[in-house]
Structure formats: structure tokens, C-alpha cells
Amino acid sequence: MQSRILLLLLCAFTALAQQPRRVVMQGTINEPGQYVLAGDMQVVPSRGAGIMITASGVDLDVDLDLNGANLSGPGGIQGTAIHVRGASGVSIRNGKLANLQIGINGENSANVTVCNIQFSGQALMPTGMPETAVMIMQSRNVVVENNSVYNMPLGLFVRGGNSSGNRIANNTLTTAIGSFAAFGICYNPTPTDTRGPRADLIYGNHISGYPTAIQMNSTSRANAIKENVLMFSVEAIATPPDNLDMDNVKVKLP
Numbered sequence: 001m002q003s004r005i006l007l008l009l010l011c012a013f014t015a016l017a018q019q020p021r022r023v024v025m026q027g028t029i030n031e032p033g034q035y036v037l038a039g040d041m042q043v044v045p046s047r048g049a050g051i052m053i054t055a056s057g058v059d060l061d062v063d064l065d066l067n068g069a070n071l072s073g074p075g076g077i078q079g080t081a082i083h084v085r086g087a088s089g090v091s092i093r094n095g096k097l098a099n100l101q102i103g104i105n106g107e108n109s110a111n112v113t114v115c116n117i118q119f120s121g122q123a124l125m126p127t128g129m130p131e132t133a134v135m136i137m138q139s140r141n142v143v144v145e146n147n148s149v150y151n152m153p154l155g156l157f158v159r160g161g162n163s164s165g166n167r168i169a170n171n172t173l174t175t176a177i178g179s180f181a182a183f184g185i186c187y188n189p190t191p192t193d194t195r196g197p198r199a200d201l202i203y204g205n206h207i208s209g210y211p212t213a214i215q216m217n218s219t220s221r222a223n224a225i226k227e228n229v230l231m232f233s234v235e236a237i238a239t240p241p242d243n244l245d246m247d248n249v250k251v252k253l254p
Helices: 002-018
Strands: 022-024 027-029 033-037 051-053 062-065 070-072 080-085 088-098 102-107 110-120 132-137 140-145 148-150 154-159 167-169 172-174 183-188 201-203 206-208 212-216 224-226 229-232 235-238 244-246 249-252
Touching: 051 062, 080 088, 088 102, 102 110, 110 132, 132 140, 212 229, 229 235, 235 249
Parallel strands: 022 033, 027 051, 033 062, 051 080, 062 088, 070 088, 080 102, 088 110, 102 132, 110 140, 110 148, 132 154, 140 167, 148 172, 154 183, 167 201, 172 206, 183 212, 201 224, 206 229, 212 235, 224 244, 229 249
Antiparallel strands: none
16 A cells, blocks of 8 residues: 555656646646746736636646746735635745735635745835735645745734644744834734634744734634744734743844
């Protein structure tokens, strides 16, 4: 049995490795495969997200290599660079996202990885939702790792009780002194689900300059916040007691 499972995994990996990389610019990815961004992209909000991913992997996953390119919005808290909606088995990596309302939005999705991306914003005072690097909404087993976020008032935003088993690890989130900022990492319900996210791991992140580094609403439960470096002006971690706060370094800024 074990040898059969290993053989199936090897066949799946070989099939993925043999797939040619498809060049993508703006539009929808609705089939599994390996994709590479053709070059820098200007996001036009009236056209929707710069890239929409709706494909789900079975034997193959969706691997999107941004190829070091810049995905830029118009500023003024407008536009979404990449929207993963109802998909699974998606990897997004290696790019620079700037001047957007939302960098990457993962909605009703599973098994999504976001890594090695630089996010930057304008730290503008919003009338609605502020600039957000990554939003995870009603999604599970999402990994956000080894990214850098600068001047995004809401760094990483996790929402809804169906968000579970996610890992936010080894990211750097900073804001400029005196700029508008809300939370480095925020856990909240959605407008249609009063439950907060649960059973996530927040580990090894460096968060600096936010009034509150990590905020969790009263219905966010069983989340582990461990071994982060938190440099804040008001509160390091605002969380109900049924989340774990363990071995975090907390430094209050003047």
C-alpha cells in the first residue's frame, strides 16, 4: 500500500514538473498548471482583480510565479491584485505589490500558499476598509510565509469561522512612524458569520509600528500566537483568553 501511494505521488509530481509554464498577464486562471507573469502589471479596479484564480488542483495544482514583477494599483485605496476565489491547491510567490486596497484576497478557498512577496501601501486614512496586504476569508489551510509588508494599515486580515488551520509565519510587517495604521494582524467575523477564525498558528513574525500588533475578536478561538517580536504603541496582543499567547517578545514604543 505504501509503495503504491509513493508511486502515485511521484507520478503527480512528475506530471507537474513536465507541464510547460503558461505566460499570464491580466485575466482569469481557471485551469491547474504552472503560470508565470509576463511582466509588470497595472491593476485597473473597474476591470476587477488583476488576476482571478478559480482553478482547483486535483492531480495538478496552480503555481503562479510573479517572476519578480510589480503589480501596481492606482493608489487611493483602490484595486485588488490577485483574488483566489473558491479554489484549492494554489501557490503565489515572488513579486511586488503596491498601492492597492487588497494585495491578495483568498476567499472560500483551501490549501493556498503566499510567499516571498513584498507588499507596500500609502497608509491613507480610509472611509471604508483600509489597505490590506493579504485577506483570508472563510478559507482553510492557508500559508502566508516569508513576506514583507510596509505601510499597509491592515497587514494581514483573517475573517470568518470557516477560516481554520492557517499558518502565518516569519513575515515582517512595519509602518512608518506617524503614518496611519490599524493592526498588524487582525482576526474578525464576516458580515454574514459572527464566528471568528480558529485553530491558526501565528509564529515567528516581526510586527513594528502598529498601535496593536495582533488583534483577535471575542469569537476567535484556539489560535496559537507564539514566538513573535511585537513592537507596538498601545497593545501587543488583544485577544480573548481561549487563544494561546506564548513566548512573544513585546516592546512598547514611546
